[in-house]
Amino acid sequence: MTEKLDKKDLILQGRLPGIEFPDLLTIIGLIRKRGCLVLRQGETEREIYWNNGEVVFASSNSPEHSLGNFLVRNGKISQQQYEESMKHMTADTRHGKLLVQLGFISPKDLGWGVKNQVMEIIYALFTWNEGEFFFYDTEHDLGEKITLSINTSSLIMEGVRRLDELPRIKERITSLNTVYAKIPGAEPRIEELDLSDSEREVFDLIDSNRSIRDLINLTNLPEFETTHILYQLLTARLVDAVPEIKESRPVFLDVEDSPELLQLISTYNGMFERLFGTLQEAVGERESRDIYATALDGSGSDDLWAGVFFDQFGRFDENMLIANISELPFERRKVVLDEGLNTLLSVQLFEVSQHLDPARKVVVFKYISDQKAQLEVTGQ
Numbered sequence: 001m002t003e004k005l006d007k008k009d010l011i012l013q014g015r016l017p018g019i020e021f022p023d024l025l026t027i028i029g030l031i032r033k034r035g036c037l038v039l040r041q042g043e044t045e046r047e048i049y050w051n052n053g054e055v056v057f058a059s060s061n062s063p064e065h066s067l068g069n070f071l072v073r074n075g076k077i078s079q080q081q082y083e084e085s086m087k088h089m090t091a092d093t094r095h096g097k098l099l100v101q102l103g104f105i106s107p108k109d110l111g112w113g114v115k116n117q118v119m120e121i122i123y124a125l126f127t128w129n130e131g132e133f134f135f136y137d138t139e140h141d142l143g144e145k146i147t148l149s150i151n152t153s154s155l156i157m158e159g160v161r162r163l164d165e166l167p168r169i170k171e172r173i174t175s176l177n178t179v180y181a182k183i184p185g186a187e188p189r190i191e192e193l194d195l196s197d198s199e200r201e202v203f204d205l206i207d208s209n210r211s212i213r214d215l216i217n218l219t220n221l222p223e224f225e226t227t228h229i230l231y232q233l234l235t236a237r238l239v240d241a242v243p244e245i246k247e248s249r250p251v252f253l254d255v256e257d258s259p260e261l262l263q264l265i266s267t268y269n270g271m272f273e274r275l276f277g278t279l280q281e282a283v284g285e286r287e288s289r290d291i292y293a294t295a296l297d298g299s300g301s302d303d304l305w306a307g308v309f310f311d312q313f314g315r316f317d318e319n320m321l322i323a324n325i326s327e328l329p330f331e332r333r334k335v336v337l338d339e340g341l342n343t344l345l346s347v348q349l350f351e352v353s354q355h356l357d358p359a360r361k362v363v364v365f366k367y368i369s370d371q372k373a374q375l376e377v378t379g380q
Helices: 021-031 067-073 079-086 095-101 107-127 152-172 197-205 212-219 223-235 258-283 285-297 318-325 330-353 358-378
Strands: 010-016 035-041 044-051 054-060 131-136 180-182 239-241
Touching: 010 021, 021 035, 021 107, 021 131, 021 152, 044 107, 054 107, 054 152, 067 079, 067 095, 067 107, 079 095, 095 107, 107 152, 107 223, 152 223, 197 212, 197 223, 212 223, 223 239, 258 285, 258 318, 258 330, 258 358, 285 330, 318 330, 330 358
Parallel strands: none
Antiparallel strands: 010 131, 035 044, 035 131, 044 054, 180 239
16 A cells, blocks of 8 residues: 555654664654554565554555465464455455355454454564664545554553563464363362463363364464463463374375476475575574465465475475375376475465565576476476
């Protein structure tokens, strides 16, 4: 929406960390105007809309912050429902309204989703150590969007708290698909623990079968709050993760097609490794792994990527990928594999490009282009 903003309405601009993001929120809250704060980091852009010193809406151009992806992550809709709804999307369709019309979510869940999606977009900005910002004193027409009224001081306090606690939580809780169980013999005396209502609710729902996504859906707590409570319960040794039982799957390597398929995977793995190495140089190993994990979650082909993880070089297990297509008809294997690898590569290119400077982009994009051209020449 920034193309609709007029430069004559620009009243404040600068760079992070010349001013810290919490301080920027404080300043705009004190101005108490209606306007739009735009923050950019390379091609990544966030917009925060204000009215009388309070936040009423926020948007992001990153795919992981879309309403649909947010609802999938938090267990409000399934991946299948998300994909089905996208088939009905048009340029004038509001995704949330469409999900309600299709019966996939209730109006109440839509309101919950919009509020917490907005909060997630803003809280993610507390991790920004660089970028530029612009505040426009302007009227904004948000159309049919659900608007909020979020107190700036409360927003800052919660954002700083999350910034302090998030690294520790992510270290212990690495996936929303993890299932937790109460530790036998560790049944607490609730009255002695001084648990809040939310903490007690999460603890009571843990039953050795429900994943974190299930707990989020049942409690209506946001992802951070749920994982924060689980982190506290883990630290207190009241719950523990249930070991994942991996289904044994046969690997059928037909002599007719396995060399070709393995070569295809190897070529793509070379591109994945190059992307990962370039990303590590730009943002470091931990953030690189987070970005790669986000890309894998957003690649869409659950069957192909079931049980597949990337190693320390950003490469994927070749044998597991072959296993995941081994039960397909012979003529479908290469098609499914090629489509899945290409889709993941496209998602990764988009995600990684948000964090690279122009020089790195040129080098890595040329490498990918050359490798793709080679695939076409060899018939892969």
